[in-house]
Amino acid sequence: MNKFWLASSFFLVLLVSRTIGSLPGQETGPKPTDSPGLKEKASLAVNLVRAINTAEGSYKVAHGVYTSWGALAASSEFAAARKWAATNDPQIANLALSKGADILPGWSVRLTVGEGGRSFDVLLEDKGDQACGYAVLSDERNLIRQSKTIDCPI
Secondary structure (H helix, E strand, O other): OOHHHHHHHHHHHHHHHHHHOOOOOOOOOOOOOOOOOHHHHHHHHHHHHHHHHHHHHHHHHHHOOOOOHHHHHOOHHHHHHHHHHHOOOHHHHHOOOOOOOOOEOOEEEEEEEOHHHOOEEEEEEEOOOOOOOOEEEEEOOOOOEEEOOOOOOO
């Protein structure tokens, strides 16, 4: 298969999934609690993880493997995914993202690439949420999940 066909297929799947919406039982977005500013923080985290997912998919199409956060953050695939994400969330365009683990002030990213670059897991964690440990997680299947520690209501 050629790279154009793979890239076209990947973006078609993304477009269809965004157009159709979520499947029954699948989360559709942030579920803010009563905490002021949590809705905005959750929205930013979810959209940033969407950009990372999109960039990883594009990177795999172009290079045959998924890659680490440092390499992805410096890639043209992430620049394009970030531009795309900014159409849904303009604040994504203006973020000064680090290529290290502390991606943003108060936020930590852990992107783990599986053996041979065939899979990845990403965890974006709110370091300021000491009580509940809010985090957004995803992997190569492009399902985005939100989590909190077990003692906190979801």
